Amino acid sequence: MRVSAKADYALRALIEMAARGDGAAGGRPVSAEELGRLQDIPHNFLQAILADLRKAGIVLAQRGQSGGWRLAKAAPDVTVADVIRAVDGPLVSVYGLRPEAVSYNERADALQRVWIAARHSLRDVFEQVSVADLASGHLPDAVSALTDDEDAWLPH
Amino acid sequence: MRVSAKADYALRALIEMAARGDGAAGGRPVSAEELGRLQDIPHNFLQAILADLRKAGIVLAQRGQSGGWRLAKAAPDVTVADVIRAVDGPLVSVYGLRPEAVSYNERADALQRVWIAARHSLRDVFEQVSVADLASGHLPDAVSALTDDEDAWLPH
DNA sequence: CCACGCCTTGGGACGTCACCCACAGCAATG
DNA sequence: CATTGCTGTGGGTGACGTCCCAAGGCGTGG
Numbered sequence: 323m324r325v326s327a328k329a330d331y332a333l334r335a336l337i338e339m340a341a342r343g344d345g346a347a348g349g350r351p352v353s354a355e356e357l358g359r360l361q362d363i364p365h366n367f368l369q370a371i372l373a374d375l376r377k378a379g380i381v382l383a384q385r386g387q388s389g390g391w392r393l394a395k396a397a398p399d400v401t402v403a404d405v406i407r408a409v410d411g412p413l414v415s416v417y418g419l420r421p422e423a424v425s426y427n428e429r430a431d432a433l434q435r436v437w438i439a440a441r442h443s444l445r446d447v448f449e450q451v452s453v454a455d456l457a458s459g460h461l462p463d464a465v466s467a468l469t470d471d472e473d474a475w476l477p478h
Numbered sequence: 479m480r481v482s483a484k485a486d487y488a489l490r491a492l493i494e495m496a497a498r499g500d501g502a503a504g505g506r507p508v509s510a511e512e513l514g515r516l517q518d519i520p521h522n523f524l525q526a527i528l529a530d531l532r533k534a535g536i537v538l539a540q541r542g543q544s545g546g547w548r549l550a551k552a553a554p555d556v557t558v559a560d561v562i563r564a565v566d567g568p569l570v571s572v573y574g575l576r577p578e579a580v581s582y583n584e585r586a587d588a589l590q591r592v593w594i595a596a597r598h599s600l601r602d603v604f605e606q607v608s609v610a611d612l613a614s615g616h617l618p619d620a621v622s623a624l625t626d627d628e629d630a631w632l633p634h
Numbered sequence: 635c636c637a638c639g640c641c642t643t644g645g646g647a648c649g650t651c652a653c654c655c656a657c658a659g660c661a662a663t664g
Numbered sequence: 665c666a667t668t669g670c671t672g673t674g675g676g677t678g679a680c681g682t683c684c685c686a687a688g689g690c691g692t693g694g
Contacts, residue, residue, distance in 0.1 A: 325573065326683095327683065330580075361583070386694095387692060389692070422631055422633065436617070436621070444599060448596070456586070465591075477578065483651065529673080
C-alpha cells in the first residue's frame with residue numbers, strides 16, 4: 323500500500339496555497355515555481371499535478387504577469403480524500419482496479435471483503451482531514467487519537 | 479493507495495495452500511503450476527512471489543516428483559499484514575519511504591501524522607485477518623463490521 | 635510590444651508486471 | 665542403483681506506468 327508522490331506533492335502544494343490565501347478564492351495566486359521551491363517539488367511534475375487538481379475543481383489557474391494558483395474552494399471543504407482521488411483515481415485500487423470490481427473465485431472471495439474493509443478504514447481518516455487542518459497543523463481528534471499511540475510510530 | 483499485484487497473488491496462493499493443508503506443515507504440497515492455474519496467476523511471476531514468501535518463513539518448498547509448496551506455520555498464525563510485508567516491504571510507504579522516515583518542513587509536517595494515522599488504521603484491519611480466516615471465508619467481527627456498511631461497497 | 639507565467643508536447647530513467655527458456659536438485663519407479 | 669519425470673531456480677526480454685526533465689506555444693497584464 324503505497325502513497326504516490328503525486329498525492330504527497332499535491333497536498334503539500336495545497337497547504338502552501340491555504341497558508342497564503344485567507345479563505346476561499348480570496349488569496350492571491352502563488353506561482354508554480356514558488357510552490358516548487360517552497361516544498362521542493364520538481365517543476366514540470368508539479369505542473370502535471372496542478373493540471374489534475376484544476377480538472378477536479380480544487381484549484382484555479384490565473385494566467386498572466388502576476389498569475390499563479392489558488393484554491394477554488396474554502397480550505398476546510400477540501401479533504402485529503404478529495405486530493406488523492408483527483409491525482410491518483412480511486413482511494414484504494416488492487417493492481418489498477420477498484421476493490422469492488424476485481425473478481426475472485428469462490429475460494430478467495432473473502433479477499434475482496436478485506437480490501438473493502440481497508441478502504442473503509444482509510445476513508446475514516448482521509449475524509450476527516452481537510453487542507454485547512456493540515457495548514458493549521460491541528461488534526462481532528464479522531465485522527466490524533468491514532469497518532470497518539472506511541473506504537474504507531476514504530477516501523478511496521 | 480494501491481495494493482500491488484504481488485500482495486494479492488500471494489494471498490490467493492496462500493489461501494489455496496491453507497485449503498489443501500490440514501493445519502501447520504501437515505498439508506501435502508501444491509505445485510506452483512497448479513496454484514497458478516487455480517488462481518490465474520502468471521507462472522514465473524508466481525515463482526518470484528513464492529521465493530519472497532519462503533525467505534520470510536511463511537512457506538516451505540519441497541522439491542521432487544510430488545513436491546510443491548506448503549505453509550511453514552499454522553494458517554491462523556499468518557496474517558494479511560505479514561504477507562504484505564513479505565512481498566512489498568513496509569505496510570504503507572510514501573513514494574518509497576516509510577511514513578516516519580519522510581521529512582517535511584515545519585509548514586507541512588501535519589502530513590506525516592496523516593500517513594501515520596492511515597497506517598495505524600490499516601494495521602487494525604490487516605493484522606486481525608489471518609490466512610485461515612480467508613480460507614474459511616469468515617472474517618473477524620471487527621472487520622466484518624466495516625464491510626457490513628453498505629456505503630463501503632460504493633465506488634470511492 | 636514585452637515580460638511573465640500557465641499550458642502542451644516530447645523524451646528518458648526506473649520499477650512493476652508478465653512471459654519464455656535453459657539449468658539444477660530431488661523423489662519415485664524400474 | 666541409475667533412469668526418468670517432476671519440481672524449484674535463475675537469467676534475459678518486452679510492455680506499461682511512475683517520476684522527472686527540457687522546450688516551445690499561448691494568454692495576460694504592464
